[in-house]
Amino acid sequence: MAGTPDGDQERDTNRNETPPKRTAIPTANWGLAFDLGLRLGLAIIIGLLIGLAIDNWIGTSPIFTLVGLVLGVAAAFYTIWDVAKQSMNR
Amino acid sequence: MLHVEIRAEPLFQLGPMTVTNSMVGAVLASILVLIAAFVFVRRATLLPTRMQSLIEFPIEWTAQIVEANGGRHWRSFAPLIVAIFIFVLLANWIGLLPGVGTIGYTEVVEGHEVLVPFVRPASADLNFTLGLALVSFFAFIGLGIRKGGVMAYLKHTFIAEPAYMTPLMTPIHIISELSRLISLSFRLFGNVFAGEVLLATMLFLTTSVVFVLPLAFFVPGIFLSLELVFGFVQALVFAFLTMAYIVLAVPEHDEHEESEEHGANHASTRSTDPALGAA
DSSP states (O other): OTTHHHHHHHHHHHHHHSOHHHHHHHHHHHHHHHHHHHHHHHHHHHHHHHHHHHHHHHTOTTHHHHHHHHHHHHHHHHHHHHHHHHHHHO | OOOOOSSOOEEEEETTEEEEHHHHHHHHHHHHHHHHHHHHHHSOOSSOOHHHHHHHHHHHHHHHHHHHHSGGGHHHHHHHHHHHHHHHHHHHHGGGSTTTTTSEEEEEETTEEEEEESOOOGGGSHHHHHHHHHHHHHHHHHHHHHHHOHHHHHHHHHSOSSGGGHHHHHHHHHHHHHHHHHHHHHHHHHHHHHHHHHHHHHHHIIIIISOOHHHHHHHHHHHHHHHHHHHHHHHHHHHHHHHHHHHHHSOOOOHHHHHHHHHHHHHHHHHHHHHHHHO
């Protein structure tokens, strides 16, 4: 327990030297990076499924399936770009 | 015979609503949170007792992370993140209690007798995780709208930077937004459900296929402790991702304002900590 005041003092010094906004970035970005891998695959699957659903509905197979697939792949790349851009802006 | 059911099994009918065993799990988790809140808010003292510190620790810890990451508006969404973290944590860990998934009634399905447990961990049901992901989805959309205005949000979502790119970019943007919702819900469901299946398989292998007494205790024990860690990590990931989405959705103000606000924050940082603990 003798070390507690020193520890508190050290924590205060840290807070004064480093703005909370800066210390925070790694945790938020860590979460986003964790999420990104899954979102890449999901974007392609969602695009493909929407395309398949439209084709089944209107009966234009395979036009919208292909369009959906291309849009899904584009959305996957857009996701990377979007997350990177927003993270760097902060 | 080992039986794995991917959907939650219906237990009984309550009016027009079918009550499933995962709903029982969700209600149990809610009751635990409510009882803890009720007891400890009533008995809370400024100088915390050992039990109070134990309850306050996860709340304070999560809130400190939100404070460090959340930027200027962290107070507006800190309660949501802390609530999501604690609720998901309990919903995950309920599956590890003795009796959950093992006590139930037997039913004959396709000639086989199968056990329908009375309680199933809520997060091992896609309905629960999707519902929670929707809460988080609408929270970051709502907070983004509240801070930036409806028109700014709609413009940002549906109109691309060069306006002629809108027909191409809008579907791409919508698919990208949908992937957040699905990744949040499927990750939690997949991890907790896989954990449940793993535990059931290990228990089945060590008791029904090869029965060696030390193994029957030791092997499921290892996986139980692993599930304890996974349950914690998944609750953390769900809560932090909600936070990260909200932080990205809520527009920040210019640097000048930030440094002024920051200076004011320094003076009040120490005094806000006890208030956090009591919350």
